[in-house]
Amino acid sequence: MNSVTVRVPAKVNLQLAVGPLRDDGYHDLVNVFHAVSIFDEVTATAETGMSVRVEGESADQVPEDGDNLAIRAAIALAGHAGRPYGVNLLIRKSIPVAGGMAGGSADAAAALVACNELWGLGLPREDLMEIAADIGSDVPFALLGGTAIGTGRGERLTSLDVAGTFHWVFALADGGLSTAAVYAECDRLRQASGELVAWPQAAGALLAALREGDAEALGAQLGNDLQPAAVALRGSLAHTLDAGRKQGALGSLVSGSGPTCAFLARSAAHAGELAAGLKDAGVARDVITAHGPVPGPAVV
Numbered sequence: 001m002n003s004v005t006v007r008v009p010a011k012v013n014l015q016l017a018v019g020p021l022r023d024d025g026y027h028d029l030v031n032v033f034h035a036v037s038i039f040d041e042v043t044a045t046a047e048t049g050m051s052v053r054v055e056g057e058s059a060d061q062v063p064e065d066g067d068n069l070a071i072r073a074a075i076a077l078a079g080h081a082g083r084p085y086g087v088n089l090l091i092r093k094s095i096p097v098a099g100g101m102a103g104g105s106a107d108a109a110a111a112l113v114a115c116n117e118l119w120g121l122g123l124p125r126e127d128l129m130e131i132a133a134d135i136g137s138d139v140p141f142a143l144l145g146g147t148a149i150g151t152g153r154g155e156r157l158t159s160l161d162v163a164g165t166f167h168w169v170f171a172l173a174d175g176g177l178s179t180a181a182v183y184a185e186c187d188r189l190r191q192a193s194g195e196l197v198a199w200p201q202a203a204g205a206l207l208a209a210l211r212e213g214d215a216e217a218l219g220a221q222l223g224n225d226l227q228p229a230a231v232a233l234r235g236s237l238a239h240t241l242d243a244g245r246k247q248g249a250l251g252s253l254v255s256g257s258g259p260t261c262a263f264l265a266r267s268a269a270h271a272g273e274l275a276a277g278l279k280d281a282g283v284a285r286d287v288i289t290a291h292g293p294v295p296g297p298a299v300v
């Protein structure tokens with residue numbers, strides 16, 4: 001086999017509860033991840049040496065060197081196998097870059113799956129999960145897909161039962177937000193307010209809404225502790241969220257570290273109406289619809 005292509009979804013965080021800052025610079029989380037139907041594609045082709053090329057949505061903002069998370073994943077996998085494997089990775093992006101939808105993590109997960117196949121390693125998912133966690137906190141979920149609760153940095157995962165399908169609208173912003181900068185702003189806001197930072201807890205009502213496939217109840221439970229920080233760094237997000245609420249979204253929140261905003265709809269038809277309304281309101285660079293949960297990376 002000379003070439004393997006893997007399709008991999010984006011994520012939105014349904015609940016992101018951020019605990020106190022740890023000594024290692026990370027925060028303990030309760031992170032409810034939900035994979036949605038916006039996909040990047042990664043094609044791995046056998047080659048001597050390691051190289052990467054990026055095409056598609058905001059490709060010019062993605063590094064094509066050793067900083068690319070997908071090539072870092074391929075190098076880590078070759079190191080784990082202890083062989084001087086090589087690969088060229090072609091990434092076709094549709095997931096917004098630096099948008100809080102874990103596109104880089106998705107590409108890293110896709111590269112692990114593609115190179116495992118291309119190089120005939122046959123490593124089980126548990127081994128790939130360990131390599132994934134060293135690349136980034138969101139990479140293990142990107143390998144898993146579906147809906148799952150992450151604790152620790154977000155890398156310790158338990159899959160969740162979800163009934164049915166939820167329909168989403170995503171408002172994409174101009175330019176990205178740095179994940180590290182948003183966590184730092186969250187710490188700064190908390191320190192300034194003197195707020196006591198609680199240990200993160202999963203919201204029981206949110207897990208019940210997922211189990212029951214109850215979009216109305218889920219909309220009321222969506223929550224993101226990074227949202228005030230993302231809005232502080234990008235004031236325009238307050239207008240975007242407000243526009244979604246006024247247009248009848250069941251729930252609105254910033255996706256992860258932002259700046260993409262997510263809106264929950266009642267149905268596919270309602271998502272289409274909401275997307276049209278948000279486009280008309282002019283509060284986003286682009287507006288797209290998607291559904292979730294969807295499975296994790298798959299060879300196509």
Ligand SMILES: C[C@@](CO)(OP(=O)(O)O)[C@H](O)COP(=O)(O)OP(=O)(O)OC[C@H]1O[C@@H](n2ccc(N)nc2=O)[C@H](O)[C@@H]1O
Pocket residue numbers: 013016025026027028029031099100101102103105135136137138139152153154179180183255256257258
């Ligand atoms: C916020 C979230 C929500 O799912 O993702 P995005 O919305 O950016 O995609 C994640 O926590 C991001 O995960 P990921 O993007 O993999 O982060 P990493 O590369 O591991 O860490 C980047 C930086 O984010 C901060 N960080 C990350 C995870 C965590 N539990 N606590 C943190 O404080 C640290 O400052 C770290 O240096």
Ligand SMILES: Nc1ncnc2c1ncn2[C@@H]1O[C@H](COP(=O)(O)OP(=O)(O)O)[C@@H](O)[C@H]1O
Pocket residue numbers: 061062063067068069070091096097098099100101102103104105107108176177179256257258
């Ligand atoms: N394959 C990749 N796709 C997207 N971004 C990448 C990739 N590899 C490295 N990056 C870098 O990671 C940063 C975060 O990107 P991304 O994962 O898209 O966003 P977020 O962390 O907000 O979900 C970007 O600014 C980009 O420079």
